[in-house]
Amino acid sequence: MIMLYFLLLPLIAVFIAPLLTPKRATYLSSAAFIIPFFSILYCIFKGNGCPSEIHIMNFSAPIGEIYLNFDFISHAFGLTICAVSAMVALFALPYMKHRFEEMKRNVKSEFRKYIFLYDLYAVSMLWLVYSGNLILLYIFLELTLITAFLLIYSYGYGNRKWVGLLYLIWCAVAGVLTLAGFIIIALDPLNNTLALKGITTVGMLAWAFIFVGMLIELPVLGPHVWLPWAHAEAPTPVSALLSPLTVGLAGYVLLRIALIDYSFITTYRMPILAYAIFSSIYAGFSVFTQTDFKRLLAYSTVSQMGYILVALCLGPFGLIGLVIQYMSHAFGKSILFSSAGGIIAVHHGLRDINKMGGLHDSIPTISNAAVVGFLNLGGILTIGMLGEFFILRGVVDTFGVNTMSLAIILPVIFMFMLSVWYGFYTIRKVFYGKPKDTKRLEISRYFYVPLFIIGILSVLLLFPPLSTALIPGLKAVIWTFMGVGGVMP
């Protein structure tokens, strides 16, 4: 029950923070996510000692029991959401003040609205991953959509209203398709419920609806048209949640459905895998053609979401890879979007990477943080390394070691290498090379300290005791759902 109270904290902060001054509101919001972060960490270490679910209410069929689900998968996602939301909240304090001044608005009153929406946005994601009923999950999915839309619509850049609507319409279509899939699940006589623990089968039609909906939400190549606009034109703290946390939640939904019934993936494994790899590589190459730093990061997100889809196809090991990939991408991309925000704030709206170069000389702290961000994306010395390991293990486990599996392994390895490639390309282009301005600038600590904290966490998660507590827990859950017998490796 104590976990419920911890999850209620950020929800309470949603309503209290707008009553405070910007600084206090920021500290409260950040603390409201840090406390559940430590409680989740405690549960990860304690393992089975923590409750696995909390009952909320019983709804008539076919909706069924509404409860909170506290397994290791939810904890892994929850931990990431808490860490990133808490740190980005701190980063946003000077950034949003700067943005409100730029928009010639009253800082104090706008901050109240902003912090309310920000907290509601982050808390919706947190509750989404603990939802034990698909209808509850859908409610929080839509809440994240609406709050993000309002933030883009109110405080974004460029043609923010158009971009906001673009985002809203695409994601609403994704949401309703997913809802249609949920409804079909609910009305299956074998289920007659939307409670995760009560669902025994997911028909092909339901899977198809959910899959297409979540492909738009992820997104992969094709339905990705909304993403570069939304991520580039959103106010940077929103980009720093939207790209790292929100889009990957589509992967979470697919994972939950796959754990119930993996037949759709088994049936269509090869076309999905081919599409996912192509999407990731294509988007990875698209990164090189971008001149707007935030847009570049957005294309990197499309590429990284290809990893998630690849991982989904690769059996139990791939599913572990999916969870870890979500975490590593979230840590990396939140650092990178915040770095982009730092550059925008310090260098008066600078986003064109052709006008950047040598920024390490003027803002070394942000530059160093960005390097850690790209290490996460590239899977170098951070938790991303484990993600890539499990994805490769999934390829071997699914296809064996033979000539056929090489046809999968090589493109997957190339996909990983491409992230490292565009990562170092961007670092060189933005932070190194011939400096345009060598003057070292004084910048607020809020612009880099939260980034380093996320970076340190991403490194710590690679090593024991964190990795040795988290990964066996994830295995236990996934192995149980997938019906994998024998000793857990």
Add this chain to the structure above:
Amino acid sequence: MELAMAMMLGALAILTLGSIFSFKYRQFGFYAAIVALVIGLAACPGRSLYYGVFIFAIGIINLVSLNAIKSEIKGVDYGLVGLMALATMYIINTSDLAMVLAALVLVSVPTYILVMIREGGANVEVGIKYITFMVFATVLFLIGAIILAYTKSLPDAGLLYVLGYVMLVLGLSLEVGVAPLHEWVPDVFTSADPIPISIIASLAKIVPFIAALWILIYTANSLTASITIFTAVLAAISMFTGNIGALTSKEHARVLAYSTVANMGYVLTCIVVVPVVVVIEQGLVVIKPEFIYLALAGGLLLLFANAAGKIGFFNAIKGEGAYSPLMYMLAFSFIGVPPLMGFWGKLFILLSLVEVGYIWLVALLVINSAISIPYYVRLASELGIGWKANLTNFICLAVVVITLITVVPPDWFLRGMEVLAQTISIVI
């Protein structure tokens, strides 16, 4: 039941007295209407209490909103709205066809007068147009209902049943503004004063649907399932016509008019569901209440959400804007964002449609929900202003509270409708 009937008659008497005395003391009509609604609510049995509370709330807000307009029949207008609300409360509890049709007329006729209300005179031109359509609609509905009731006594209804069904559905469509019979809606909504239109677009929409549902369930036979495709096509046309019309309109009242056309299309899908779930078992007509209650709950929640939204937006038009967050909340409820009321309405309707195999209609409803997003957001954005402590904002706040009630997942409403659906099936 007799006590409830006596209470309703008492409420009607109070309304009448209030309207008479309001010629001398104008506020009399207002207080009399409130007292009548309280009595009406007290007369609601337990199974329809939640429904009664919603109608009570919508009725009271409609009454209060009338204070925003200086009409020449001040006092009587309260009585007319009170009468509509009482009839709406009553219809869900009656099992008598004559009373169902009487309730329909009692809700329809007051709107003929209300639509003409405007400051400093009467809007006769709009009134004539509206009344012409409404009289035609009511006549179609009544004849359709009577034909359907008559077919119940026939061993082989055949073509007569189809004729009755089509007339009833066309009458309903004309009455509430379902496309392609929506001709009057954009013109009347844009020409009349926003306050009476907020009542016509909210309270007046509920009874025709309940009456149609009741009659169709009551008269259902083996032909029903094959003819529902007619209603399904009408619903689909209405959704698209409404949403495309709203997307391409600029005037706020016109956008809301087309939004009504689209919303009535959504609600019409309930009519598609209910008769389909009538099945023949061992020669007997059996109603499957597990499907009906979903459709009934969905349809009613959608009608309440539509009522709340229309009251809020039309009052905002009258007051030249309302508090921005309130406008957005209403827009999101219309779009169907959870956990607002519009979402639950659509969800329950979708569930019932999937149950009866109308997957293509589910897909169209979902697509239409998505394409409605831009105009609702635009409406909220253009009508949204800063906070002022005025009547418009208090009304908008009240209707937003209504849409927020479903933050508590409305299983309570669903269970109420389940009991009600069982009662209907027992009666039949």
